[in-house]
Amino acid sequence: MKYKISNVYITVNGEDINVGVVLGEEDKPESPYSTEQVTLSEYENGLKEFRYGKPYIDDLVFHCVGVFENFKSIRHVDEKWIRELKSMGYDTSKLINRIDL
Numbered sequence: 001m002k003y004k005i006s007n008v009y010i011t012v013n014g015e016d017i018n019v020g021v022v023l024g025e026e027d028k029p030e031s032p033y034s035t036e037q038v039t040l041s042e043y044e045n046g047l048k049e050f051r052y053g054k055p056y057i058d059d060l061v062f063h064c065v066g067v068f069e070n071f072k073s074i075r076h077v078d079e080k081w082i083r084e085l086k087s088m089g090y091d092t093s094k095l096i097n098r099i100d101l
Helices: 040-048 078-088
Strands: 002-012 015-024 033-037 064-067
Touching: 002 033, 002 078, 015 040, 015 064, 015 078, 033 040, 033 078, 040 078, 064 078
Parallel strands: 002 064
Antiparallel strands: 002 015, 015 033
């Protein structure tokens, strides 16, 4: 089982939106070393399936997977994070994601 270490955010026009979590090492609930970042919906499903556990520690790091200024990304953002925003009810039709990076 992997345990939550911290939250993952996307910043849209200065607003930080929690879209996921950082997971730690397998079967080490007190380890501060991250192994992967998953969306909130994937994390919630993993909790129900006992693949992921609730947090024991916080790494005190701001994990940001994307920044949009004036609805344009400053670098490419993986599509899974934009899909997560949409599933949370945000209007993603205004977001322009750079594809050149």
